[in-house]
Amino acid sequence: MATFSISQEKLAGFTPETVAKLAERLEEDDYPSAFESLEDWQILRAIAFQRPELVKPYIHLLDLQSFDES
Numbered sequence: 001m002a003t004f005s006i007s008q009e010k011l012a013g014f015t016p017e018t019v020a021k022l023a024e025r026l027e028e029d030d031y032p033s034a035f036e037s038l039e040d041w042q043i044l045r046a047i048a049f050q051r052p053e054l055v056k057p058y059i060h061l062l063d064l065q066s067f068d069e070s
Contacts, residue, residue: 004042023058
């Protein structure tokens with residue numbers, strides 16, 4: 001199984017507009033395969049960790065929530 005990686009340079013190149021387009025694709029969920037949607041989701045997730053201000057309007061697409069395991 002291949003692992004996903006994205007360079008810091010690529011992450012730095014994302015703008016609010018490009019993140020909006022990525023989020024729009026995810027919201028429409030019109031991909032030829034599940035793997036293509038997973039790649040976009042992983043990119044959005046990586047952006048969320050490195051540049052959270054860009055993902056704030058789309059955080060619902062990531063379903064990130066804390067779990068209480070106590």
